[in-house]
Amino acid sequence: MPTPEFDVLVVGLGAMGAATLYQLAKRGVKVAGIDRFSPPHDQGSSHGDTRITRQAVGEGAAYVPLAIRSQQIWRELEAELDVELFEQCGVLVMTASTDPQRPADARDFTDNSIELARRYGIEHQVLDAGEIRQRFPQFAPLDDSARGYFEPGGGFVRPERCIEAQLTRARQLRATLITGQQVLELKPGADGVEVICQGSRFKARQVIVSAGIWSAPLLGAPFDSLLRVCRQQLYWFRLDQPAHYPARSPSFILHSAEDRDTCYGFPPIPGEGSVKIATEQYEQASQPDSLDRQPSSADAQRLFRELVAPHMAGLAPQLVKASVCAYTVTPDSGFIIDRHPHLAHVTVVSACSGHGFKHSAAIGEALAQQVVDGRSELDLGSFSLQRFT
Ligand SMILES: Cc1cc2nc3c(=O)[nH]c(=O)nc-3n(C[C@H](O)[C@H](O)[C@H](O)COP(=O)(O)OP(=O)(O)OC[C@H]3O[C@@H](n4cnc5c(N)ncnc54)[C@H](O)[C@@H]3O)c2cc1C
Structure with a gap:
């Protein structure tokens, strides 16, 4: 059987991956998402009914536009799917x-x-x-x-519902969802990446890894010493x-x-x-x-x-x-959203340190813009790996 091929493959469909898959599918990209479980689930970082969202993000100014844009995206999804995602209780x-x-x-x-x-x-x-x-x-x-x-203007979002909503929209927009498959290895080649699972493999020109707490074992150095x-x-x-x-x-x-x-x-x-x-x-x-x-x-x-x-x-x-x-915590509690330094065509999204959910919808949008337009409207430069070297 020929190996299924995609323009982009998103590994991990939690908060970051579901948002990225949805935004790529919205832009007509031939995209697949793969997850070792069946999201939303209670094994990673995105369960427990509620996540705080606020706009004046005390963690730093770079986060403010992401939080604001995410709230807008959740409102758009609520209107599209008739679901309650964001409770603006202050x-x-x-x-x-x-x-x-x-x-x-x-x-x-x-x-x-x-x-x-x-x-x-x-x-x-x-x-x-x-x-x-x-x-x-x-x-x-x-x-x-x-x-x-x-x-x-702050309040809380419903994490499981946000993930579900974005995966539903991604499916409606013709994204391929592969669940119950763990990615074991990423093998970069000249024109893309081979993604190896137990008993199956896929090819993609680009891979975005948003594997949450399992990021380090899949990505190796330098992530194994940073996360x-x-x-x-x-x-x-x-x-x-x-x-x-x-x-x-x-x-x-x-x-x-x-x-x-x-x-x-x-x-x-x-x-x-x-x-x-x-x-x-x-x-x-x-x-x-x-x-x-x-x-x-x-x-x-x-x-x-x-x-x-x-x-x-x-x-x-x-x-x-x-x-x-x-x-998943980085040394300065900031996010890492950057190219993998050793694996060509692989982008890494580790946006947790306990405060990532409120930014997830906008991070997915920014990543999709980078894939399609070569640049994103919101700046992700503060989250580069370079600050640790
Ligand atoms: C207790 C707690 C409270 C929090 N409170 C807040 C809050 O109030 N406000 C806020 O903004 N943020 C909060 N956060 C942070 C926020 O929830 C995280 O930033 C966000 O959920 C991280 O999403 P993620 O996509 O990186 O990880 P996840 O949502 O865990 O997704 C990772 C996915 O990758 C999959 N995966 C992993 N490895 C593989 C593999 N090899 N192959 C295939 N699939 C794989 C997993 O199955 C999983 O579905 C909190 C986090 C926690 C844990």
Whole structure:
């Protein structure tokens, strides 16, 4: 049987791959997407019902246009498919307490968000502790020195639905989807890449690898020394007193003084009787195929005791649900979107470090523009590999 040939083959159909496949198919490219599972699934980095989206992205200015454009693409998809992807409930970034001796020029995550919002003209409000407590009674226990940034245009997206929607549109636009096949090897040649799976092979003039936590084993050097897989846990705590939660409650990010500890969470999803809250860890690295997928209830209780109970009302420590997910983390927590330095015709997209989903739709669009037009409207230059060499 002849080897199936494509102009572009996208390896990995999670957040980044589904967006890229859809945008390439939209531009009439002969494209295929391949995934070892059947996305959306709960084995990688894109599950757990919700992802925060905000426009004043405290991680840096390069991300702001990507977040804004992604929100527009999700709205377009919602209209095309009659599905709800983006809940614009607002996002509240808080510093839990402020040291009175703090130097005047000190900057934390909340300050960065305010500064970016001002620079980009993003609608926002700066709130003191009293204003936060008055508008959002779920944060009634906050310290008097707490500070907040509220962005009404932010909120959360539904990751599984976003992936599903983009794969559905890609299929409708004649992309080929191959699921349940793991890519084992990429063999570049003079005019393209041979993509080797167990028992099958494909050819493509270009390959885009968006393999999430499995990127390093497939891509080799230098990615095997740049990418770390960090296990994360997600907890849905029982909503004890729903009256604390106004009808339009925001997604939130809470930092302790000097950004020492962080947790983030979402408003209650109607009918679920819980609030999803998570924290982050970057200390321990895991191997993707031996990731411990059992959430720890002891860790959940610690999170509740140390970060939830002192700052939030209306929740009980009992878990309604829990899950394990993983970040792919780079040394500076920025993205890598660049050509593979040793594999010709291969582009690598590692856009995680715990904050990639909100940018995924626009990253897919920019990659498709690069393939078709040779350049993208939004600049991906900040994500080049060069900064690590
Ligand atoms: C717990 C958690 C919370 C997060 N919260 C937020 C948030 O609030 N806001 C935000 O913006 N971002 C957030 N992020 C980050 C965001 O979810 C990620 O940036 C994004 O999901 C990464 O998408 P991806 O396409 O790189 O990986 P994935 O979606 O995991 O996709 C990778 C795909 O590649 C496939 N694959 C891998 N290897 C192969 C192979 N060899 N052959 C075939 N297929 C392969 C996998 O099966 C998978 O489907 C969070 C991440 C986690 C884990």
